[in-house]
Amino acid sequence: MNQLKILKCKECGREYEVKPFHVCEFCFGPLEVAYDYEKIKRSISRKEIESRPKNMWRYKEFLPLDGEPAVGKNVGFTPFIKAERLAKVLGLRELYLKNDAVNYPTLSFKDRVVSVAISKAIEFGFKVVSCASTGNLANSVAALAAEGGLESYIFIPHDLEQGKILSTLIYGAKLIGVKGSYDEVNRLCSEIAENYQWAFVNINIRPFYSEGSKTFGFEIAEQMGWKLPQHIVVPMAGGSLITKIWKGLKEFEKVGLLNSVTTKIHGAQASGSNPIVSAFKNGLDWIKPQHPKTIAKSLAIGNPADGYYALKTIRESGGSAEDVSDEEIVEAMKLLARTEGIFTETAGGVTVGVTKKLVEKGVIPKDESVLIAITGNGLKTQEAVQDRVGGPLIIEPKFSDFEKKVRPKDNK
Ligand SMILES: *Cc1c(COP(=O)(O)O)cnc(C)c1O
Numbered sequence: 001m002n003q004l005k006i007l008k009c010k011e012c013g014r015e016y017e018v019k020p021f022h023v024c025e026f027c028f029g030p031l032e033v034a035y036d037y038e039k040i041k042r043s044i045s046r047k048e049i050e051s052r053p054k055n056m057w058r059y060k061e062f063l064p065l066d067g068e069p070a071v072g073k074n075v076g077f078t079p080f081i082k083a084e085r086l087a088k089v090l091g092l093r094e095l096y097l098k099n100d101a102v103n104y105p106t107l108s109f110k111d112r113v114v115s116v117a118i119s120k121a122i123e124f125g126f127k128v129v130s131c132a133s134t135g136n137l138a139n140s141v142a143a144l145a146a147e148g149g150l151e152s153y154i155f156i157p158h159d160l161e162q163g164k165i166l167s168t169l170i171y172g173a174k175l176i177g178v179k180g181s182y183d184e185v186n187r188l189c190s191e192i193a194e195n196y197q198w199a200f201v202n203i204n205i206r207p208f209y210s211e212g213s214k215t216f217g218f219e220i221a222e223q224m225g226w227k228l229p230q231h232i233v234v235p236m237a238g239g240s241l242i243t244k245i246w247k248g249l250k251e252f253e254k255v256g257l258l259n260s261v262t263t264k265i266h267g268a269q270a271s272g273s274n275p276i277v278s279a280f281k282n283g284l285d286w287i288k289p290q291h292p293k294t295i296a297k298s299l300a301i302g303n304p305a306d307g308y309y310a311l312k313t314i315r316e317s318g319g320s321a322e323d324v325s326d327e328e329i330v331e332a333m334k335l336l337a338r339t340e341g342i343f344t345e346t347a348g349g350v351t352v353g354v355t356k357k358l359v360e361k362g363v364i365p366k367d368e369s370v371l372i373a374i375t376g377n378g379l380k381t382q383e384a385v386q387d388r389v390g391g392p393l394i395i396e397p398k399f400s401d402f403e404k405k406v407r408p409k410d411n412k
Contacts, residue, residue, distance in 0.1 A: 003296045005034055005035060006018065006034050007019070007021065007032070007033060007034070007207055008030070008031065008032055009024035009026065009029040009030070009081075010030050011024065011027050011029030011030075011238075012024060012026055014026050014027070015034075016083065018033075018064070019124075019240055020121075020126070020204045020205055021207075022203065022205075022206045022207055024404070030207070030305075030309075031365070032207055032247075033064045033207055033208065035061075036250075037207025040253040041256055043063055044072065044255060044257070046222075046226055046257060049222065049257075054077040054117070055073065055074050055076045055077050056075050056077065056112055056218075056219070057069055057073065057075075057076075058077070059215055060204050062211075062214060062215075062218070062248065062251055063116055063211055063212070063214075064120060064207075064211050065116065065120060065123065066123055067123065069115060069116075070118070070119045070122040071115055071122070071147045072116075072118070072119065072144050072147070073102065073115075074104050074105075074206060075104055075105075075115045076112055078098065078103050079097075079098075079102065079316075080097075080223035080224070081096060081098075082095070082096055082373075083097045083339070084086060085339040085340060086335070088339075089339055089365060090355065091366050092359060092364075092366055092370055093366060093369075094229075094368045095369075096220075096224070096370070096372070097340065097342070097371070097372040097374050098216065098219065098220055098223075098372075098374060100373070100374060100376070101342060101343070101344050101348065101361050101375070101376055102111075102167040105140075105143050105144070105147075106136070106143050106167065107379070107380065108138045108139070108140065108298075108345075108375060108376040108380075109213070109241065109373075109376070110136040110139070111137075111140050111144070112142075112212040112215050112216060113137075113140075113201070113202075113210060113211075113212035113213055114140040114141050114201055114209070114211065114212070115144055116212035117129075117202075117205045117209035117212070118141070118145060118148055118150070118199075119148075119200035120205060121150075121199035121205055122148055124199065126150070126197070126198065126199035127151065127153075127199065128150065128151045128152070128196075128198045128199065129150050129153075129200075129201060130152065130189070130193075130198045130200045130201070131154055131155065131184065131189070131201045131202050131203075132155045132156075132185045132188075132189040132200070132201060132202060132203070133154060133155065133156050133182075133185075134160070134203075134237060134298045134300055135156065135160050135161065135297060135380070136164070136177070136298050136376055138154045138160075138164060139164060139167045139380075140170050141173070141201055142154060142167075142168045142169075142170075142171035142172075142175075143156055144255075146171040146172060146173075149307070150349040152171075154174065154176065154216065155176045155178055155185050155188065155189050156175065156185065157178060157181055157182050157184075158177030158179050158180075160297060161297060161380060161381050161384075162382075162383070163380035164297075164380050164381075165177075167176030167380065171214070181291065181302060182244065182292070182301050182302070183289070183301065183302050184303060185220060186303075188205075189203060190203055190267045193240065200240070206305075210240045210243075212244075212350075213240060213244035213245060214244045214247060214251070216241065216244075216245055216373065217246070217248040217252075218252065220232070221249065221252055221257070222396055227260060228249065228258065228261060228262075228263045229370055229371040230263060230264065230368040231263065231264050231265075231319070231355055231364050231368060231370040231371070232263055232265050232266065232370075232373065233266045233268055233351045233355045233370065233373060234266065234267060234268065234351070235268050235269070235302070235347045235350050235351050235373060236267045236268060236269050236277075236299065236307075236321075237299040237300070237301045237304065237347075238301050238304045238306050239267075239276055239304045239305065239306035239307045239311075240305070240306045242265060242267050242310045242313055242314070243252065243309040243312075243313050246265055246313040246316070249261045263277045263317060264318045264319040264320075265314055265317040265319040265365070266314070266319040266321065266354070266358060266363075267298060267314050267319070267322075268322060268323070268324075268350045268353075268354035269296075269297035269321070269323045269350065269354075270292075270294035270300070270326065270346075271294070271323040271325045271326075271327075272292055272293040272325075273292030273294045273296065273299060273301065274290070274303075274323040275289060275290045275302065275303070275304060275307060276304060276310050276321060277321040277322060277323045278290075278323075279311055280315075280321035283322065285311060287304060287307035287308060287311075288325070289303040294329075294346075295326045295330070295346050295383075295384045296326075296329055296346040296347055297345045297346065297381070298345060298348070298375075298376055298381075299346075299347050299350060300348065318347075320358065322354045322358055322363075323350075323354065324349075324350060324353035326355055328353040328356075328357075328388075329346055329349035329350055329353055329384070330384060330388055331349075331353070331367075332348075332350070332352035332353035332356065333345075333348065333349035333378065333384070334385070334388070335356075336352050337378070342374060343377065343378035343379065344377065345375075345376035345381040345384075346376075346381050346384050347375050347376045348374040348375065348376060350385075351373055351374065351375075352374075355370060355372050360388075
């Protein structure tokens, strides 16, 4: 049984058969996967989903594969955490974290989208996969291409963090550092995609890739006991994750897995790369491209592909958008680590920092429930906090030196 129907233009609604294809030939709008929700509604239940293995494929009816996933069978179902210590600091009554910093296999939410994209690329018969990446996508495409036995060509801005470069190369990927910003890398890749029969996970495979993001929202709903928090704070780069979390929650509502969805979705960016936040604050419904400059490199996209739809999601849900400075990002990374024992990358610093700001501004009321999306791992962006955590206390291997330097008598 296969509930997948068609590709559908998000703007003019024109329908296409499923193929590796992402732009409407008629109006140039982006294509999206549409499902037969009536059919899904009849075949699925909370109980049926709960009986399945604890990974993102437990929601397979809402994902665009024809068969079983070829790669990434263990991705997803990451920890859902009640964050009481952080809640106290932020002055919130009820705070949760969804922790994709420990997603499998490459420690970011990108494993969700890439396992769908590469499995679909294999269904289409591609032999080479590729992507333009701000870092985490590179890691995930390299790892999951290796798992699927495919060749991978990965394009990044040449000045990414060492952790992200190393954890792409280790899988044997061909890594190309382009002397330019992500937006220039992406433009180059669009040109290559027109001339090579490669599966670019976030270009010609994008409609399938982005569906994987919905599972982040599905898991929040299920792990909360088929309920939702009143607020979700989501990081935005290209604006796909935030858009698809909302699409997923609305799908759950449509098929009766959730009662009416009233969650407000808030978008978070770094001040040095805030095209979507800036459009929201200025009341625009179009995005003015920027030249990003921030330590939050995974979010540094100046011309976001789904920026328009991210804005639409924020407004439709009644949410808001906010940004934080690099200094606030580092402080928030340290705060999360100190209070909850979670070492997130800069993108997690952005969502924690933005949540703090939205609470202080009264946009998020202190007595309402909030979930913060943690989407990446701090071990990959060590440069951001290297000089901000001090160093070890060095002592001689002697008890006397320990007592002298570490635990002076009056401090026993
Ligand atoms: C890619 C990425 C995002 C945002 O992704 P978009 O879907 O492009 O908005 C958020 N957090 C991390 C860590 C990422 O790598």
